[in-house]
Amino acid sequence: MSHIDPKYIPQQAFDWYDEYAHGDMDRRTFMTRLASLSVAGLSIGALSSALTPNYALAEQVSFNDEAITASYQKFDSPDGHGTGQGYLVVPNDMPKPAPAVLVVHENRGLNPYIKDVARRLAKEGFIAFAPDALFPLGGYPGNDDKGREMQRSMDREKIESDFIAAAHFIKQHSKTSDKVGVVGFCFGGYISNFLAAKIPNIIDAAVPFYGTPAADNLVSQVKGPLLLNFAQNDSRVNASWPEYESILKANKVDYQAYIYPNTQHGFHNDSTSRYEPEAAELAWSRTVTFFNRHLA
Structure with a gap:
């Protein structure tokens, strides 16, 4: 996965991921809410992947x-x-x-x-x-x-x-x-x-x-x-x-x-x-x- 430019990700998606990551929302609700967003050129899978960690990218x-x-x-x-x-x-x-x-x-x-x-x-x-x-x-x-x-x-x-x-x-x-x-x-x-x-x-x-x-x-x-x-x-x-x-x-x-x-x-x-x-x-x-x- 390559990084999706954050400017193409709505703030709502970041906010929902924060709730999900801190246990205030389950995965089903998180994915359902992502699906409600209209994000040009991005599938829900791509959006979810962009928000969740890919640790192969993290090794400096x-x-x-x-x-x-x-x-x-x-x-x-x-x-x-x-x-x-x-x-x-x-x-x-x-x-x-x-x-x-x-x-x-x-x-x-x-x-x-x-x-x-x-x-x-x-x-x-x-x-x-x-x-x-x-x-x-x-x-x-x-x-x-x-x-x-x-x-x-x-x-x-x-x-x-x-x-x-x-x-x-x-x-x-x-x-x-x-x-x-x-x-x-x-x-x-x-x-x-x-x-x-x-x-x-x-x-x-x-x-x-x-x-x-x-x-x-x-x-x-x-x-x-x-x-x-x-x-x-x-x-x-x-x-x-x-x-x-x-x-x-x-x-x-x-x-x-x-x-x-x-x-x-x-x-x-x-x-x-x-x-x-x-x-x-x-x-x-x-x-x-x-x-x-x-x-x-």
């Missing part, structure tokens, strides 16, 4: 890249599911310990796009660790629909505890310096905000991409620094930002926030037509600069 850094080494590592999570597992990517040229970045997936497990993000960070000189929330159920199933069902079936608090345990694991890793950041997308954006509030003594810098804030009883504990990336056409997430920003301002938290014009929720994910290359590259360059500044 090969797992065979000679500059990095990737492996799977288990970690203890006594307050979560007992044992977790993540994708660890380490730069091969490491004369001394390097800062680590926890990479948090969307609401469907550790898919190929998130693993590629981890490899991109390792190419920038960071130790990247991307846990799979679905590991207790056998791991990401290779299918996003099934992955969403699996993650939705799990205890949310135990998943959160698994990510706390993962942050402790990577901070204590022998190759890690004393600095740890977190970057996450969608659900992972929420987890990034959650970790910044729950364990601010562990997280030295957080970069949520289109993520909602931590729960009301935690959000005032955020210490920062934070770099927050939002899509303009993302009313569900953006509705939570004004109140969150007022709390950050009141607590004098060091934060930067950017809303990227004419973008959709998921604009950094280069496997769907929601991908917006210029915004994704700008947000990513800001992310790498931010981590270099605060984790070095």
Whole structure:
């Protein structure tokens, strides 16, 4: 599949996909609504394919890249599911310990796009660790629909505890310096905000991409620094930002926030037509600069 230019896809289709991807609409309803659209030159199949991920498009850094080494590592999570597992990517040229970045997936497990993000960070000189929330159920199933069902079936608090345990694991890793950041997308954006509030003594810098804030009883504990990336056409997430920003301002938290014009929720994910290359590259360059500044 090649990308369909997003300008040919009605905003309604993006909005319905967002509802479907976040469990607020079943697949039958999603497809029925797509069928109601009149989209010149596009079949419903082509439209559906454009909106759903094609992970063959998402690889920017090969797992065979000679500059990095990737492996799977288990970690203890006594307050979560007992044992977790993540994708660890380490730069091969490491004369001394390097800062680590926890990479948090969307609401469907550790898919190929998130693993590629981890490899991109390792190419920038960071130790990247991307846990799979679905590991207790056998791991990401290779299918996003099934992955969403699996993650939705799990205890949310135990998943959160698994990510706390993962942050402790990577901070204590022998190759890690004393600095740890977190970057996450969608659900992972929420987890990034959650970790910044729950364990601010562990997280030295957080970069949520289109993520909602931590729960009301935690959000005032955020210490920062934070770099927050939002899509303009993302009313569900953006509705939570004004109140969150007022709390950050009141607590004098060091934060930067950017809303990227004419973008959709998921604009950094280069496997769907929601991908917006210029915004994704700008947000990513800001992310790498931010981590270099605060984790070095």
